[in-house]
Amino acid sequence: MTDAPTQLTVVVADDDEDIRSLIVIAVRKAKLTLLADLPEGVAALAAIREHKPDIVLLDVNMPGLTGLEVASAIRAEPELASSLVFILSASVDDTAVAAGFAAGADAYMTKPFSPNTLAAQLTALIASSAAGPNAGLPVPPAP
Amino acid sequence: MNPFSALFRRFVFIDNPSPIVKQLPTTLAFLGAIIIVAAVPDVSVTNSSAAVAGVLGMAFATLLAVAFTASTPLTRLALILPFIDLLAIGLFRVGTGGTQSLFGGLIILPVVWIANQPERRYIVLAGLGTALALSMPFTFGGALLQGPSDWLRFTITPIVFSVAAAIINEMSRQAAGRVRSINELAEERDVMLRGAVDYAERLSDNEDRLRAADRLTRSVLDAVTEQSVIGADVTGLIDVWNPGAEKMLGLRAAQTQGRRYMHEFHVEQELLARSAELNYPPGETVLNPGFSALVETARLGKAEVRQWTYVRADGSTLTVEVAVTRRVDDQGSTVGYIFVATDVTQALEVSRLKDEFVGLISHELRTPLSSILGYLELMRDDEENPLSEEQVQYLGVAERNAHRLLRLVGDLLFTAQVGSSTFSLDTTVLEIGPIVRASVESASLNAAAAGVELSVNVPDSTISVLGDAQRLGQACDNLISNAIKFTPRGGRVSVDVAVVDSRVVLTFTDTGMGIPEDELDQLFARFFRASTATRAAVPGVGLGLSITKAIIVAHHGELDVESEVGVGTAFIVRLPLNAPVAV
Numbered sequence: 271m272t273d274a275p276t277q278l279t280v281v282v283a284d285d286d287e288d289i290r291s292l293i294v295i296a297v298r299k300a301k302l303t304l305l306a307d308l309p310e311g312v313a314a315l316a317a318i319r320e321h322k323p324d325i326v327l328l329d330v331n332m333p334g335l336t337g338l339e340v341a342s343a344i345r346a347e348p349e350l351a352s353s354l355v356f357i358l359s360a361s362v363d364d365t366a367v368a369a370g371f372a373a374g375a376d377a378y379m380t381k382p383f384s385p386n387t388l389a390a391q392l393t394a395l396i397a398s399s400a401a402g403p404n405a406g407l408p409v410p411p412a413p
Numbered sequence: 414m415n416p417f418s419a420l421f422r423r424f425v426f427i428d429n430p431s432p433i434v435k436q437l438p439t440t441l442a443f444l445g446a447i448i449i450v451a452a453v454p455d456v457s458v459t460n461s462s463a464a465v466a467g468v469l470g471m472a473f474a475t476l477l478a479v480a481f482t483a484s485t486p487l488t489r490l491a492l493i494l495p496f497i498d499l500l501a502i503g504l505f506r507v508g509t510g511g512t513q514s515l516f517g518g519l520i521i522l523p524v525v526w527i528a529n530q531p532e533r534r535y536i537v538l539a540g541l542g543t544a545l546a547l548s549m550p551f552t553f554g555g556a557l558l559q560g561p562s563d564w565l566r567f568t569i570t571p572i573v574f575s576v577a578a579a580i581i582n583e584m585s586r587q588a589a590g591r592v593r594s595i596n597e598l599a600e601e602r603d604v605m606l607r608g609a610v611d612y613a614e615r616l617s618d619n620e621d622r623l624r625a626a627d628r629l630t631r632s633v634l635d636a637v638t639e640q641s642v643i644g645a646d647v648t649g650l651i652d653v654w655n656p657g658a659e660k661m662l663g664l665r666a667a668q669t670q671g672r673r674y675m676h677e678f679h680v681e682q683e684l685l686a687r688s689a690e691l692n693y694p695p696g697e698t699v700l701n702p703g704f705s706a707l708v709e710t711a712r713l714g715k716a717e718v719r720q721w722t723y724v725r726a727d728g729s730t731l732t733v734e735v736a737v738t739r740r741v742d743d744q745g746s747t748v749g750y751i752f753v754a755t756d757v758t759q760a761l762e763v764s765r766l767k768d769e770f771v772g773l774i775s776h777e778l779r780t781p782l783s784s785i786l787g788y789l790e791l792m793r794d795d796e797e798n799p800l801s802e803e804q805v806q807y808l809g810v811a812e813r814n815a816h817r818l819l820r821l822v823g824d825l826l827f828t829a830q831v832g833s834s835t836f837s838l839d840t841t842v843l844e845i846g847p848i849v850r851a852s853v854e855s856a857s858l859n860a861a862a863a864g865v866e867l868s869v870n871v872p873d874s875t876i877s878v879l880g881d882a883q884r885l886g887q888a889c890d891n892l893i894s895n896a897i898k899f900t901p902r903g904g905r906v907s908v909d910v911a912v913v914d915s916r917v918v919l920t921f922t923d924t925g926m927g928i929p930e931d932e933l934d935q936l937f938a939r940f941f942r943a944s945t946a947t948r949a950a951v952p953g954v955g956l957g958l959s960i961t962k963a964i965i966v967a968h969h970g971e972l973d974v975e976s977e978v979g980v981g982t983a984f985i986v987r988l989p990l991n992a993p994v995a996v
Contacts, residue, residue, distance in 0.1 A: 382783035
């Protein structure tokens with residue numbers, strides 16, 4: 271599924287098709303350009319390497335490579351240094367959140383999420399990234 | 414007592430002979446006198462009437478003696494017999510020569526009898542009796558006092574007999590005293606003997622009971638094969654080691670009793686950590702290194718169940734729950750300790766797997782809930798295809814239930830985190846008042862819908878605690894939500910905040926259905942639901958209070974409950990105050 275290209279591009283990876291569709295809707299609401307939405311980690315990493323998107327939205331538990339492994343791989347490749355990594359996970363405990371940031375995530379959101387809130391968070395992430403490398407996003411509390 | 418002995422005692426009776434035994438010498442002597450009178454030519458009867466009267470008197474006395482012996486109540490009258498004897502002898506003397514009779518000496522026999530009585534007055538009676546018998550030739554025989562020799566015989570002889578009676582009386586008294594002493598000693602000996610026999614019997618009974626108790630204790634200890642029961646003296650030296658201990662730790666009783674110390678089967682680091690908890694100075698050993706740490710609570714007379722790690726003989730370890738109790742002697746002094754340990758390694762693993770499973774399930778449930786809630790939100794916000802009012806209402810029901818499911822999943826996940834000790838707090842100094850007010854405010858709509866009056870009473874002063882605002886808010890939400898759920902329409906729920914004894918006290922009171930007293934101690938267990946709640950079909954799964962308790966305990970606080978069925982319930986939260994109350 272691809273949209274007409276805009277300035278900022280996104281690759282989405284989540285093994286749950288319904289959630290993936292929900293994320294795509296949120297991406298559209300945030301006026302971003304979706305380059306690819308994929309159900310597993312290996313294909314997602316390949317798409318990221320190919321497209322070098324501005325934002326990568328990753329689920330944690332995926333077949334192939336987990337979201338954390340994909341995030342680590344992105345951070346290990348200088349060519350992908352500018353890509354922002356946004357992790358979406360059903361894990362709400364502090365350890366899981368810490369693991370997400372340790373893997374290189376720029377933002378972390380727990381499921382279930384509101385599509386409107388995700389869109390707002392994506393917009394805020396872009397704004398914060400534009401403001402400077404040290405400006406981070408607060409992690410929204412688990413519902 | 415055998416019949417011969419009884420007969421002997423009845424008639425002879427060493428210390429108190431029967432009347433016939435006392436009478437018999439006199440009767441026999443009298444018979445001798447009769448034979449002498451009949452057989453010796455020079456000895457003749459001078460007054461046949463008096464002689465016959467004397468013989469009859471003696472016969473009468475002898476018959477009375479037989480009667481008195483046969484009839485116990487009459488025995489005490491036996492003392493008249495020697496006086497009858499004296500009369501009979503006196504008459505016989507009158508009949509066989511009067512003052513010249515050969516048989517005056519017979520008088521000594523009844524005199525001995527009389528003098529043998531315990532009181533001294535019988536000496537006088539013996540003298541009078543003698544005088545009576547000696548005077549009879551003059552009073553009944555017609556003899557006359559013919560000279561100084563008769564006067565002397567008449568006066569001196571009774572005196573001599575009286576002196577003899579006095580001597581006999583004294584000897585008799587002394588003999589009676591000795592007999593009494595002997596009897597008393599014999600009685601004492603009998604009492605002591607009976608006491609000794611009783612004591613021996615009791616001792617034997619006690620030994621039997623002790624042996625039975627020992628067998629029972631041993632059989633109970635031997636029957637406990639899945640728990641180790643180890644006894645140690647006050648120094649920790651092992652003196653009891655049951656088969657359960659043998660199975661658990663891999664050593665036989667003979668290898669440990671009197672040879673090994675209790676703390677040798679513990680992990681040293683755990684003992685040191687416990688010593689630090691008890692504020693023992695580093696390196697200090699009260700009795701033996703580590704042993705004090707094991708028994709400190711029990712030493713103070715309190716029961717303690719604590720998780721420890723046992724080290725087996727082969728060096729492997731196992732997690733055990735050990736109950737330590739004190740052994741005391743008859744005076745209540747501590748003589749040792751008993752350690753009853755249950756292997757909880759498997760139980761802990763099961764619990765861990767259960768928590769892991771619950772965590773996994775709750776995690777997996779969040780994903781479909783994401784879809785449900787997300788798409789419901791999209792439907793509600795779709796401006797191009799707005800929903801009808803009825804559709805919005807249906808959507809609201811779906812959303813409300815999806816959120817309810819999400820809360821349940823959150824509770825399950827939190828419970829699993831508490832169980833696996835991965836639950837953490839984001840602690841800051843915070844004001845408790847706003848947290849309580851926020852919880853009350855968020856519950857006010859529910860309270861109004863349920864027809865329950867909800868009030869809050871928070872002091873104006875700043876009350877600070879050290880805690881996690883989100884978790885404390887969750888605890889308050891749970892308690893208020895519970896109170897509303899369990900209070901019928903028209904009831905009241907109040908939340909009061911106060912500072913008591915440097916602690917923040919939050920009281921959540923309702924006028925609801927109450928909780929039966931016998932269920933109060935299970936109230937904070939996971940998945941427990943009060944019978945009143947299930948009967949009234951109040952929705953819930955029984956996690957809210959266990960979560961609330963875990964949150965409060967994690968804040969070093971306490972959660973108590975007071976309840977009366979049909980009257981209401983009060984949950985009391987006590988938290989450490991962080992700073993003085995600023996008025």
